[in-house]
Amino acid sequence: MEKFILSLDQGTTSSRAILFNHKGEIVATAQREFEQFFPKPGWVEHDANEIWTSVLACMAEVLRKADVTAEQVVGIGITNQRETAVVWDKNTGKPIYKAIVWQSRQTEEICRDLRDKGYNELFNERTGLLLDPYFSGTKVKWILDNVEGAREKADNGELLFGTIDTWLVYKLSGGKAHVTDYSNASRTLMFNIYDLKWDEELLDILTVPKSMLPEVRQSSEIYANTIDYHFFGFEVPIAGIAGDQQAALFGQACYDKGMAKNTYGTGCFMLMNTGAEGVKSKHGLLTTLAWGVDGKVEYALEGSIFVAGSAIQWLRDGLRIIDNAPESEDYAAKVDSTEGVYVVPAFVGLGTPYWDSEARGAVFGLTRGTSKEHFVRATLESLAYQTKDVLDAMVADSGINLKSLRVDGGAVKNNLLMQFQSDILGVPVDRPVVNETTALGAAYLAGLAVGFWSGKEEIAKQWQNEKTFAPELEETKRDELYNGWKKAVAATRTFK
Numbered sequence: 493m494e495k496f497i498l499s500l501d502q503g504t505t506s507s508r509a510i511l512f513n514h515k516g517e518i519v520a521t522a523q524r525e526f527e528q529f530f531p532k533p534g535w536v537e538h539d540a541n542e543i544w545t546s547v548l549a550c551m552a553e554v555l556r557k558a559d560v561t562a563e564q565v566v567g568i569g570i571t572n573q574r575e576t577a578v579v580w581d582k583n584t585g586k587p588i589y590k591a592i593v594w595q596s597r598q599t600e601e602i603c604r605d606l607r608d609k610g611y612n613e614l615f616n617e618r619t620g621l622l623l624d625p626y627f628s629g630t631k632v633k634w635i636l637d638n639v640e641g642a643r644e645k646a647d648n649g650e651l652l653f654g655t656i657d658t659w660l661v662y663k664l665s666g667g668k669a670h671v672t673d674y675s676n677a678s679r680t681l682m683f684n685i686y687d688l689k690w691d692e693e694l695l696d697i698l699t700v701p702k703s704m705l706p707e708v709r710q711s712s713e714i715y716a717n718t719i720d721y722h723f724f725g726f727e728v729p730i731a732g733i734a735g736d737q738q739a740a741l742f743g744q745a746c747y748d749k750g751m752a753k754n755t756y757g758t759g760c761f762m763l764m765n766t767g768a769e770g771v772k773s774k775h776g777l778l779t780t781l782a783w784g785v786d787g788k789v790e791y792a793l794e795g796s797i798f799v800a801g802s803a804i805q806w807l808r809d810g811l812r813i814i815d816n817a818p819e820s821e822d823y824a825a826k827v828d829s830t831e832g833v834y835v836v837p838a839f840v841g842l843g844t845p846y847w848d849s850e851a852r853g854a855v856f857g858l859t860r861g862t863s864k865e866h867f868v869r870a871t872l873e874s875l876a877y878q879t880k881d882v883l884d885a886m887v888a889d890s891g892i893n894l895k896s897l898r899v900d901g902g903a904v905k906n907n908l909l910m911q912f913q914s915d916i917l918g919v920p921v922d923r924p925v926v927n928e929t930t931a932l933g934a935a936y937l938a939g940l941a942v943g944f945w946s947g948k949e950e951i952a953k954q955w956q957n958e959k960t961f962a963p964e965l966e967e968t969k970r971d972e973l974y975n976g977w978k979k980a981v982a983a984t985r986t987f988k
């Protein structure tokens with residue numbers, strides 16, 4: 493009887509269940525989108541129950557599609573949109589508020605207040621992060637401060653907090669396990685990434701009771717079994733957890749110091765493996781835990797771009813100038829350049845290297861000759877320019893010049909974007925055969941824990957390149973285009 497690993501990839505816009513075989517190949521995929529709530533400008537929320545039911549539906553569908561029984565699944569790996577915060581009642585298992593999404597800006601005031609009190613340095617030193625609404629800690633505080641009765645319940649030990657991994661393991665295990673892994677904990681603003689403990693002083697500042705927090709475990713180990721009635725009469729070990737960007741780094745087999753990947757999903761996230769050492773950034777990158785495997789943790793440097801593929805969704809759903817994401821390539825290809833048009837999609841502020849949460853989106857260089865094609869192309873190009881900002885910071889901090897950049901995520905199917913990316917970076921871009929590297933990374937982590945794969949060496953051999961995009965643009969032209977982008981960003985930031 494052939495065996496498989498089931499990977500649950502809970503992303504910002506959709507949940508996916510993907511079944512992998514022993515060769516690390518995709519056997520079947522199921523995907524469900526769910527509702528995005530924008531209750532106020534800059535706020536983004538999800539319904540945690542809808543996330544759970546979307547995951548359940550995907551699990552059922554993927555097994556049915558592959559004609560595989562639960563008995564053939566030797567382990568489940570979970571990977572998730574990170575930072576998104578859920579708080580639920582321990583007694584009822586029901587969330588007391590919507591999940592506050594990583595993109596949401598509703599804790600800007602809390603962050604500003606903490607920054608004004610001079611706490612940024614302390615948080616940065618211990619967590620590798622910054623006092624920005626992006627991270628979970630201030631979202632938990634916001635829920636406790638704003639939901640009626642929440643603070644009292646939390647103080648009585650009646651509430652639990654979790655990122656989406658924690659929430660899913662809790663639901664899959666029938667409430668038996670309240671756990672997370674190092675990679676997710678390192679995104680909360682409450683976890684000391686050097687002591688590997690919840691930081692009591694930071695918790696006091698954030699007024700979050702420690703009793704709410706999950707137990708932090710390795711990224712590859714058995715945390716609990718699924719309860720059989722949710723999993724078709726069979727218990728399956730949940731054996732891998734990692735935040736989606738760290739999972740992608742693992743799935744891209746970036747196991748050596750200095751190897752990096754960039755994932756183009758809702759946002760764009762570049763991570764570089766820095767080994768056993770957490771490198772402190774001087775250029776706006778985050779220091780984060782990559783994973784804990786075999787009793788050891790490894791670190792990564794990260795550049796976070798808040799709006800990437802979601803800018804393409806905005807062209808589709810907001811402006812309604814394209815019908816679907818792939819069409820962005822068709823329109824962009826109809827023109828040779830944007831003719832000086834720049835779109836800066838700072839819809840929820842700007843992340844690395846600017847960390848400007850009050851900036852908002854802007855368009856520059858419009859003329860009477862600007863067409864839809866130029867506009868679409870400029871939006872696509874903004875993904876590449878933002879990535880160039882991040883790579884420059886990465887090179888400055890690490891001193892490592894990348895030989896190539898491994899890429900993945902929904903938008904890398906766009907060949908024009910990938911070629912432009914390589915042109916703007918002046919670095920070859922490698923797109924692997926398995927584009928679902930986030931899910932693959934979680935599958936690997938789970939598979940290692942249950943002995944499905946023997947070790948990282950076996951996994952690294954499975955990585956295969958599908959296509960390399962080599963730089964073709966002259967350096968002077970590259971500099972000219974990128975200088976235009978920098979001017980556009982600078983101008984965007986003055987409009988507040």
Ligand SMILES: Nc1ncnc2c1ncn2[C@@H]1O[C@H](COP(=O)(O)OP(=O)(O)O)[C@@H](O)[C@H]1O
Nearest residue numbers: 503504505757758801802804817818902903906
């Ligand atoms: N051909 C394409 N060109 C540009 N963007 C694309 C293309 N296909 C998908 N996308 C973008 O990729 C994103 C989906 O990627 P995915 O990795 O599934 O994201 P997430 O995990 O954040 O939900 C969407 O924002 C979509 O707009």
Ligand SMILES: O=P(O)(O)OC[C@H](O)CO
Nearest residue numbers: 503504573574757758759
């Ligand atoms: O859902 P994605 O793939 O855009 O990833 C979101 C990140 O984990 C946010 O930090």
